[in-house]
Amino acid sequence: MASTRAQGRSGSTANAIDVVSLTKRFGRHDALRAVDFTVPRGSVYGLIGPNGAGKTTTMRILLDIIRSTSGRTAVAGTDSRTGGPDLRRRIGYLPGELILQGRITGRRLLSHYAAVSGPVPPGRIDELAERLRIDLDRPVRKLSKGNKQKLGLIQAFMHDPEVLILDEPTSGLDPLIQREFLGMVKEVRDEGRTVLLSSHVISEIQEAADAVVILRDGVVVEVAGVEVLRRSAVRRVRLQVETRDERALDADLAESGLTAVTRHVRDGLADVQAELGGPIRPLLRALATLPVHDLVLEEPDLQDAVLRLYGTDRPALVPGDAAVGAGDSDEVAR
Structure with missing residues (x-):
């Protein structure tokens, strides 16, 4: 089982993700300021906040795509800066701005990713393609935004990673596929693996996540269980x-x-x-x-609690509306 393999690599730490005093500056702009949070193994955490809050910056630092100004991050008990390719093979990552081009088919593209990310169980790619309803034999350049997003999800899930880091994973997906995605996330959690996902879809976070980390202006304003936030609304x-x-x-x-x-x-x-x-x-x-x-x-809604933590001057989010932004505009001063 995937969970057995993941646990065998994990070490003894109880957390799948550790973020300690994380600070990132782009010129004079502080994208993150002393951010602290942990994600326990076998849980689903939502990383939420308005555009520019620091969500994508945090995720990219976890992957060592960019380096922090100060502070420390670790994934699966390994420092993000020193883990190298071996650590990244234990992670499934979907960027918020997914760019896929080329004349090759989706199947060939995923075969390339499989060679990079590590062993993929036989039939796993076809199984995910069937669940997400995508034809892998079509050229990538002819695929719609939603179908390209499905390819991104397949490459993130296909090697049964120990930790999944997903930035706006349902952007461009129709409601039926969004439901299937949420089912995939729950299966990962049931297997003892871990998911950190960002989303502007509050109802999606409410259904999928055990807890949320709320960022505003590069600062953590709350870390709480979804039900705790919901009851406080x-x-x-x-x-x-x-x-x-x-x-x-x-x-x-x-x-x-x-x-x-x-x-x-x-x-x-x-x-x-x-x-x-x-x-x-x-x-x-x-x-x-x-x-x-x-x-x-009326039943209290998670969105009410979240919006109050964002601040009254923040633009309101619409439940189920994923069109606020596929990627995060964190690095405006890059």
Whole structure:
């Protein structure tokens, strides 16, 4: 099994990825500033943040594609700077800006990658091609962006790497293939291997990741489990309540824990919209004394928590919208 091979190479460290005081400067621009986080073995971590946050820079340093100004990174217990080709064969990498050209077929291109990345189990390439629904006998130059992305995914997964580092992996993929990709990620985790992926698709992170590292302006602002972030998110509340005393209603709502309250009263009915950021019990106690006609309490969403950590001046992300940017614009000052 792939997981057995990976564990045999891993050594004793509990982390698949270690990032310690990582700093990277491009001229006068600090792309990363003292970034610290770890990714335990056998887990899926999301690396998220707005464009320019430092996601792609971090991933490229992990691969030793670029060198840090200071700090240290290790993958599979091996220093990124000294691991060399042997370490990179233990990693599956998909860049955010995947450029594939040429008259050769996808099959020949993947055969070339297989010779570089290490042994690929017999039939593995065809198995992945079938799952991702791509014809490997077509010339690469005639493939659409989505099909080129599928080739990139195949080359990252095909040698059963110990660690997968994937930068915007679902960019250009249709929803059905995105679902298949998420299934592949879960299989990797179940086998005890590790995935670090960046994405602008918050719903994708919510489904695939165990935890997230949130970057903003080159600084880690939060490292937390997905469920922890989700529970900390603000719930949106809508209710309709019968009222003849608006002041009394306002007093009851003030004791309920609701914030950002707006209400519209007509014909003795108050339509109330608000947010709930704390426990739900004070709200239930307050509502128990009121003649409530209707109540909608939305499930907290990971996106709300993430956007609050990004900062209110950041552009909003749309759930399921992968078109924000296939690559990250981290290295604007390169």
